Amino acid sequence: MPDIQNITILGLGYIGLPTAALIASRGLKVLGVDTKEDVVKTVASGAIHISEPDLDGLVAKVVSSGALTTSTAPRPADVFIIAVPTPIDEDNRPDLSSVNAAVDSIVELLSPGNLVILESTSPIGTTEAIAKKISDRRPELQVGMNGKDNSAVHVAYCPERVLPGQILTELINNDRCIGGITPSCTRMAQRFYKMFVRGACVATTARAAELVKLTENAFRDTNIAFANELSLICDRFDINVWEVIDIANRHPRVNVLRPGPGVGGHCIAVDPWFIIDSAPDLARVMRTSREVNTNKTVRIIERAEALIDDHPYANIACCGLTFKANIDDLRESPAMEVALHLATKYGERIKVVEPNLKRLPDKLAKHGVGFMTIDEALHACEIAILLVDHDEFRMIPLASRRHLDVIDTRGIWQDMPART
Numbered sequence: 001m002p003d004i005q006n007i008t009i010l011g012l013g014y015i016g017l018p019t020a021a022l023i024a025s026r027g028l029k030v031l032g033v034d035t036k037e038d039v040v041k042t043v044a045s046g047a048i049h050i051s052e053p054d055l056d057g058l059v060a061k062v063v064s065s066g067a068l069t070t071s072t073a074p075r076p077a078d079v080f081i082i083a084v085p086t087p088i089d090e091d092n093r094p095d096l097s098s099v100n101a102a103v104d105s106i107v108e109l110l111s112p113g114n115l116v117i118l119e120s121t122s123p124i125g126t127t128e129a130i131a132k133k134i135s136d137r138r139p140e141l142q143v144g145m146n147g148k149d150n151s152a153v154h155v156a157y158c159p160e161r162v163l164p165g166q167i168l169t170e171l172i173n174n175d176r177c178i179g180g181i182t183p184s185c186t187r188m189a190q191r192f193y194k195m196f197v198r199g200a201c202v203a204t205t206a207r208a209a210e211l212v213k214l215t216e217n218a219f220r221d222t223n224i225a226f227a228n229e230l231s232l233i234c235d236r237f238d239i240n241v242w243e244v245i246d247i248a249n250r251h252p253r254v255n256v257l258r259p260g261p262g263v264g265g266h267c268i269a270v271d272p273w274f275i276i277d278s279a280p281d282l283a284r285v286m287r288t289s290r291e292v293n294t295n296k297t298v299r300i301i302e303r304a305e306a307l308i309d310d311h312p313y314a315n316i317a318c319c320g321l322t323f324k325a326n327i328d329d330l331r332e333s334p335a336m337e338v339a340l341h342l343a344t345k346y347g348e349r350i351k352v353v354e355p356n357l358k359r360l361p362d363k364l365a366k367h368g369v370g371f372m373t374i375d376e377a378l379h380a381c382e383i384a385i386l387l388v389d390h391d392e393f394r395m396i397p398l399a400s401r402r403h404l405d406v407i408d409t410r411g412i413w414q415d416m417p418a419r420t
């Protein structure tokens with residue numbers, strides 16, 4: 001394998017920045033590239049623009065040592081890593097414009113011996129499309145498109161599966177799935193990741209690696225959809241869903257997940273669409289799961305409205321806004337969607353409690369809703385819509401919430417008469 005010394009990473013977000021800092025801390029020279037000038041400036045000053053434990057210290061260290069530099073434009077390197085956003089558009093179709101722009105920005109910089117790695121979550125065939133784009137524009141580089149395994153530039157896919165909040169540890173310890181467009185591309189990428197990954201670097205093809213990542217999130221979405229569907233069935237027959245799940249899970253081969261107000265975040269709620277878009281005639285369970293999970297949010301809104309309309313003078317605590325417990329991330333959050341809907345309809349009667357945010361998001365504030373601590377809300381409100389299972393909410397003793405009419409979408413207050 002050619003000597004690897006210089007790495008260029010495109011995209012300095014939640015994935016690209018920790019990856020850049022980690023690789024720089026292993027004695028390699030890293031150029032971090034981002035199209036956002038403020039991001040480039042912040043990182044160049046040794047600071048960070050995202051919230052992730054221990055990342056600030058590591059970035060400060062590698063920037064001050066000169067191992068990590070930043071720019072808005074890529075420069076030649078031995079390895080290029082693409083870690084740019086891959087969202088869906090309003091029709092739930094993958095938007096690969098950032099990936100395409102990233103490839104366009106490096107294609108003229110490539111030289112024989114280079115390795116190009118896509119880390120962004122991507123639809124099946126994206127890595128091959130990148131290889132083809134490079135091949136079309138730089139035919140002399142022979143990027144494995146001729147059916148022979150003799151690429152001068154190697155192209156591979158290696159998805160990221162880290163958990164925000166534990167990114168630096170998981171970058172090192174998680175197993176990685178690596179698929180090149182040819183076996184020698186896979187081997188070269190494996191050897192590169194082995195320079196800083198302690199987990200296994202499992203080899204496969206580019207297409208399989210793309211689908212592995214999508215499968216992980218579609219599997220979660222489908223299992224949550226089962227739980228959400230079950231919660232609606234229990235509701236109809238006036239059966240406690242939490243009890244049903246707890247007892248069913250005593251079966252040694254059953255593990256029903258917990259229902260909630262829907263599915264949020266930028267991965268589980270998004271990635272299944274990449275499969276559905278590729279094979280709409282086949283991905284029927286995945287599409288239905290997306291619909292079930294989206295519809296669960298609508299059902300929670302309807303139940304909340306029915307309860308609130310029965311109590312015309314009550315104040316309502318909306319407990320939690322984030323897309324899952326104990327984080328500050330609001331992306332695609334069903335809790336936010338419920339709160340926003342209720343805020344639009346009931347205005348200042350709504351009191352939002354979100355211990356992980358310092359201030360109320362503007363789109364809620366403009367409806368005049370209150371922003372309270374949980375203790376203030378317990379005094380001020382007669383109704384509580386529990387939307388996120390934050391630790392702060394789990395710890396509230398029954399005596400402090402006995403007076404409330406509750407819709408508990410996460411099943412953490414099951415010691416009182418509750419609606420799921």
Ligand SMILES: NC(=O)c1ccc[n+]([C@@H]2O[C@H](COP(=O)([O-])OP(=O)(O)OC[C@H]3O[C@@H](n4cnc5c(N)ncnc54)[C@H](O)[C@@H]3O)[C@@H](O)[C@H]2O)c1
Pocket residue numbers: 010011012013014015016033034035036039083084085086098099101102105119120121122160161162163164266267
């Ligand atoms: N955040 C996670 O927990 C996570 C986990 C697994 C996979 N992923 C996937 O990793 C990819 C990156 O996600 P993220 O959370 O880091 O996104 P992010 O939005 O935090 O960061 C992406 C960065 O890329 C920059 N960018 C966009 N186009 C660019 C270009 N052409 N050249 C250089 N920079 C460019 C953006 O300005 C942004 O700063 C996505 O595909 C995502 O689905 C993310």
